[in-house]
Amino acid sequence: MIEIKNIRKSFENREILKDISTVFEKGKTNLIIGQSGSGKTVLLKSIVRLLEVEEGEILFDGRDIRKMSFSVLKKLRQEMGMVFQGGALFDSMNVAENVRFPMDMFTKMTNGEKNMHVDFCLDRVNIKGAHHLFPSEISGGMRKRVAIARAIALNPKYLFCDEPNSGLDPVTSILIDNLIKEITVEFDITTLINTHDMNSVMEIGDNILFISEGEKGWEGNSTQVLFTRNKKLNEFVFASPLSKRIRELKQREDDE
Amino acid sequence: MRIFNEIGSYFLLMFRVFSKPEKGRIYWRQLLLEIEKLGIQSIGIVAIISVFMGGIITLQLTYNMSNPLMPTYLIGLGNRDTLILEFSCTVLSLMLAGKVGSNIASEIGSMQVTEQIDSLELMGVNSASFLILPKIIAVVFISPILFVLSVFCGIIGGLIAGPISGIVTVAQYMDGIKTMFVPFYVGFSIIKTLVFGFLIASVPAYWGYNVQGGALEVGHASTRAVVNTSILILFFDLILTQLLFK
Ligand SMILES: Nc1ncnc2c1ncn2[C@@H]1O[C@H](COP(=O)(O)OP(=O)(O)OP(=O)(O)O)[C@@H](O)[C@H]1O
Ligand SMILES: [Mg+2]
Numbered sequence: 287m288i289e290i291k292n293i294r295k296s297f298e299n300r301e302i303l304k305d306i307s308t309v310f311e312k313g314k315t316n317l318i319i320g321q322s323g324s325g326k327t328v329l330l331k332s333i334v335r336l337l338e339v340e341e342g343e344i345l346f347d348g349r350d351i352r353k354m355s356f357s358v359l360k361k362l363r364q365e366m367g368m369v370f371q372g373g374a375l376f377d378s379m380n381v382a383e384n385v386r387f388p389m390d391m392f393t394k395m396t397n398g399e400k401n402m403h404v405d406f407c408l409d410r411v412n413i414k415g416a417h418h419l420f421p422s423e424i425s426g427g428m429r430k431r432v433a434i435a436r437a438i439a440l441n442p443k444y445l446f447c448d449e450p451n452s453g454l455d456p457v458t459s460i461l462i463d464n465l466i467k468e469i470t471v472e473f474d475i476t477t478l479i480n481t482h483d484m485n486s487v488m489e490i491g492d493n494i495l496f497i498s499e500g501e502k503g504w505e506g507n508s509t510q511v512l513f514t515r516n517k518k519l520n521e522f523v524f525a526s527p528l529s530k531r532i533r534e535l536k537q538r539e540d541d542e
Numbered sequence: 543m544r545i546f547n548e549i550g551s552y553f554l555l556m557f558r559v560f561s562k563p564e565k566g567r568i569y570w571r572q573l574l575l576e577i578e579k580l581g582i583q584s585i586g587i588v589a590i591i592s593v594f595m596g597g598i599i600t601l602q603l604t605y606n607m608s609n610p611l612m613p614t615y616l617i618g619l620g621n622r623d624t625l626i627l628e629f630s631c632t633v634l635s636l637m638l639a640g641k642v643g644s645n646i647a648s649e650i651g652s653m654q655v656t657e658q659i660d661s662l663e664l665m666g667v668n669s670a671s672f673l674i675l676p677k678i679i680a681v682v683f684i685s686p687i688l689f690v691l692s693v694f695c696g697i698i699g700g701l702i703a704g705p706i707s708g709i710v711t712v713a714q715y716m717d718g719i720k721t722m723f724v725p726f727y728v729g730f731s732i733i734k735t736l737v738f739g740f741l742i743a744s745v746p747a748y749w750g751y752n753v754q755g756g757a758l759e760v761g762h763a764s765t766r767a768v769v770n771t772s773i774l775i776l777f778f779d780l781i782l783t784q785l786l787f788k
Contacts, residue, residue: 336660363666374657388665391565 287312288333288444288476293342295325295332302328303339304500313474315467315490317481320497321522326480327371329497330446333478334366335359346444364392367437371448371480373429375421375436381408382417385436392440407435410465412458427454434462438469445470445477451486463489484523487511496522552748558670559678559744572676580642580677580743581684585691587641588634592625592692595633596699599624604709617710618718621700622693623727630692631731632779635685635738639771643746646677647767650750651760659751670751678743685739686732730786737782738775745771 288310295303302325310316318326331337333344335351344351346362354362375384385404389395395403408417411431421429434450447466451459467490470477481487487494491508496519504519511523524530563569603617650673653659662669697719704710710718746767753763 331660334664336663360666360668363664366664366666368661368664370657370661372657374661376658376661377653377656390568391665391667 287347288478289343289345290333291343291345293329293332293339293344295328295337295339302500303332305342306497306500306502307342308495308502308505310476310478311493312476313471314492315470315477315479316493316495317479317487317491318495318497319481319487319522320503322482324497325500326497327448330368330448330478330480334363334368334446364440365443366446367440367442367444368446369430369433369437369448369450371452373421373426373433375429375432377421380418380420381413381424381432384421384432385439388436388439403439407439408432410438411435412461427458430454431458431462434465441473443475445475447477447479449480449482451481451483456485459483459485460489466490482522484526484529487523498522551752552745555670555674555748555751556744558668559674559747561668561671563671563675564667569672569676572672573679576676576680577684580645580680581688584638584641584684584688587637588688588692589695591637592630592634592695593699593702595629596621596625596696596701597703598699599629599696600700600704600710600715601707604704604707614710614714615718615721617704618700618715619721620718621704622697622719622723625693625696626727626731630689630696631734631738632775634688634692635735635742635775636772638681638685638688638738639742639746639775640768642681643742643768643771644764645746646743647746647750647764648760650674650747651753651763652757654751654753655756655760674744674747674751677747678740681743682736682739685735685742689731689735730782733786734779734782737778741771741774741778745774 289308290310291307292305293303293307294301294305306329318329320326328337332339333351335344339352342352349362351359351362375381376387379387382401382404385407386400389400389403393400404417408414411434413428413431413435416424416428416432421432424432430450430453434447437445437447445466450466451462454462463486466477466479469475479486479490488508491511494504494506494508494511495502496504496516498518504514504516506514511519514520514523524533600617600621603620607616607620650659653673659669659673662672701712701715704715705712746764749763749767749770750760753759
């Protein structure tokens with residue numbers, strides 16, 4: 287469980303996160319949604335302390351990450367996995383080496399065990415026969431999936447995904463959503479996902495936090511999100527012509 | 543005022559770089575890779591430049607000192623001491639600051655802007671130490687080797703160019719090379735190359751590590767790294783010469 291209390295973050299006097307508090311539950315997929323530029327990435331990076339917030343508490347199962355010394359923070363980070371918005375694979379390593387890297391760094395596994403686990407992780411994200419390719423030689427969507435494989439390599443307790451399925455086709459996108467959901471439940475981890483994909487919201491939105499211009503706009507789950515009266519959230523959820531049409535039809539039905 | 547900020551954060555970064563490595567074996571692997579990339583791959587250019595410079599210095603000496611009163615062994619001696627004292631350590635380091643320095647700054651800089659450094663940090667790896675320490679050790683380790691190579695090639699360059707001029711014979715030139723050899727000069731220059739090697743790796747690493755923005759900023763950082771490293775090399779040359787020759 288990760289609990290954030292009243293966090294604030296600014297860049298050069300421009301306030302990006304304005305007093306956000308919420309709880310991200312364990313064993314659930316916690317979604318952070320909002321428009322581009324609303325502060326989702328900043329929020330995620332602040333939670334893992336890649337960015338320092340000015341105010342507030344960020345509690346990882348009760349332990350405040352802001353008050354940790356460097357060595358304690360390092361230990362905690364070994365329990366985290368993160369998928370960055372751009373993938374952030376290591377350019378100098380091939381796909382297999384990327385996934386293997388955390389094992390090399392932090393485990394005493396033998397080479398054989400590592401190779402097997404690399405295969406297993408890559409298999410889970412549906413990547414086959416790309417072990418020896420370098421990040422510059424694979425597609426954007428594949429990079430994302432390799433990044434996911436790397437993030438789950440050490441069975442993290444906390445998983446952070448910054449738009450894990452942006453740039454993926456609908457089929458792969460659903461596959462990734464389901465994979466994240468699956469491992470979240472299977473290993474009982476606390477998963478935070480940034481997204482603006484409404485399909486993901488409907489598929490795996492156990493908890494949803496809506497951020498609008500750096501403020502907490504709304505909080506709920508995937509069922510509630512359709513029936514909200516929150517104006518900004520409605521604009522976000524029903525942005526596409528198709529969904530607008532469906533809502534109109536539904537409202538007409540309700541009115542009759 | 544900004545310069546004090548920069549110096550302060552440079553030392554903070556070095557403090558992180560020189561903390562205990564997480565996993566020795568992986569650092570060792572990185573170190574070998576860096577020695578290959580930054581060192582072995584510089585051997586060719588160092589050799590070529592040194593042969594030419596040795597030749598040019600020798601020609602300058604022969605044409606400008608061709609005076610019947612001047613003993614000819616001074617040409618070989620002059621070339622040797624110029625190479626040892628300044629060319630093969632300072633000038634060569636300036637050149638390496640360009641080649642190796644820009645490579646380090648842009649590599650680390652692009653890792654910073656593509657979140658690869660964040661990614662390392664998030665895994666619990668000390669990214670400063672993991673990325674920078676092997677580079678510093680590699681460059682410091684190979685600098686004296688490149689120095690010796692450069693002196694050697696420079697002397698050969700002179701050996702080729704000197705006799706071509708017709709003023710000095712091979713025997714006279716080699717006489718000069720062997721005359722009045724001062725071992726201290728070599729020790730002095732090796733100390734300098736070690737210091738310069740540290741600068742060549744650490745200063746560009748600092749600029750690369752602190753890049754913010756995108757590809758454009760990586761380019762700026764790389765330029766700034768080379769300029770700063772070059773100035774620092776000359777500055778330390780001045781200080782070390784003053785200190786060690788007193
Ligand atoms: N390092 C930084 N320095 C200054 N401003 C920043 C920095 N990083 C982010 N911002 C600003 O913070 C705001 C929120 O950015 P953020 O990346 O969190 O958006 P986002 O919700 O993740 O958007 P997207 O969905 O497009 O990824 C933006 O206005 C951006 O300009
Ligand atoms: Mg983002």
